[in-house]
Amino acid sequence: MEKSLIHWLRERLPAHPLLKLGIGDDAAILNLRDAPECVITVDALMDGCDFLLENIDARRAGRKSLAVNLSDLAAMAAEPLAGVVALVLPKSGGFELAAELYEGMIPLAEKFGLAIAGGDTNSWDGPLVVSITLLGKVGPRGALRRDGAKPGDKILATGRFGGSILGRHLDFEPRVAESLLLNERYRLDAGIDVSDGLSLDLSRLAEESGCGAMLHLEKIPIADAARQLAEERSDGVTPMEHALTDGEDFELLLAVPPEEAERILADRPLDIPLTEIGEITSESGLWCVDEAGTKRPLTPRGWEHEFD
Ligand SMILES: [Mg+2]
Numbered sequence: 001m002e003k004s005l006i007h008w009l010r011e012r013l014p015a016h017p018l019l020k021l022g023i024g025d026d027a028a029i030l031n032l033r034d035a036p037e038c039v040i041t042v043d044a045l046m047d048g049c050d051f052l053l054e055n056i057d058a059r060r061a062g063r064k065s066l067a068v069n070l071s072d073l074a075a076m077a078a079e080p081l082a083g084v085v086a087l088v089l090p091k092s093g094g095f096e097l098a099a100e101l102y103e104g105m106i107p108l109a110e111k112f113g114l115a116i117a118g119g120d121t122n123s124w125d126g127p128l129v130v131s132i133t134l135l136g137k138v139g140p141r142g143a144l145r146r147d148g149a150k151p152g153d154k155i156l157a158t159g160r161f162g163g164s165i166l167g168r169h170l171d172f173e174p175r176v177a178e179s180l181l182l183n184e185r186y187r188l189d190a191g192i193d194v195s196d197g198l199s200l201d202l203s204r205l206a207e208e209s210g211c212g213a214m215l216h217l218e219k220i221p222i223a224d225a226a227r228q229l230a231e232e233r234s235d236g237v238t239p240m241e242h243a244l245t246d247g248e249d250f251e252l253l254l255a256v257p258p259e260e261a262e263r264i265l266a267d268r269p270l271d272i273p274l275t276e277i278g279e280i281t282s283e284s285g286l287w288c289v290d291e292a293g294t295k296r297p298l299t300p301r302g303w304e305h306e307f308d
Helices: 002-012 058-075 094-111 176-185 198-208 224-233 239-245 258-267
Strands: 019-021 038-046 078-090 115-124 129-138 154-158 190-193 212-216 252-256 274-281 285-289 295-297
Touching: 002 094, 038 058, 038 078, 058 078, 058 094, 058 129, 058 176, 058 190, 078 094, 078 176, 094 115, 154 258, 176 252, 190 198, 198 212, 198 239, 198 252, 198 274, 198 285, 224 239, 252 258, 258 274
Parallel strands: 078 115, 212 285
Antiparallel strands: 038 129, 078 129, 154 252, 154 274, 190 252, 212 274, 285 295
């Protein structure tokens, strides 16, 4: 089966100027002359955890597997270059599944100029696992890291938060173009993508920077899906709690010097919402000003993979 998949991929995968040698040999060869500094990132996604293949078209699972990696490149303000794809397929229906996964990935790769350089395909008696590794090119301003935030920086957020489980976690748009544009035109001190939850990922950025963070709850852009989820489940979890703690928004949180934040908000350079939701503090920990104007500590919560 692997041979026929390689044959199919050789026909199907688009050519790319970075690829000196693409799929089919023991390894691919890239031409990276113009990228003296690269970022590299990997993510593994599993059927039953990150998506449920019994409920969705496998192309959406393929697209998501690539999109989560692209979101990490966006978080670093790195331009997508090339990637490799490892598939661990269930034995039954493996070829068809692999082809559908790639059909989900290829349009997204083309949209962001990413070369799919190759990969590995195995099969077993377990569920599907997709692991993708991406390389990204760092621009002249350098990579956007988590550890550069300074007290007084404003916290800007793209998009809206909460309730992505209703569908957005599969079909979200990785904020690559937005991150590259903002990092090129403005001075950004730090950034992270919200994969595990707004409050949890913001606390990670603040902690890496040796700072704290204050959120203004009335400014948090709450997604319609967060409201819908709160209504559907009627378990007492509010839309705001969904916005603060749900995983997989894949939006960006940016720490930006105040005068620069003001400039960005006045310029409105993006076609998606960009909202100032708080600021970086010298006092450590995560804090919020609630709707009543009271300052209180906020427990960072979100999705965490558990293991011993
Ligand atoms: Mg990330």
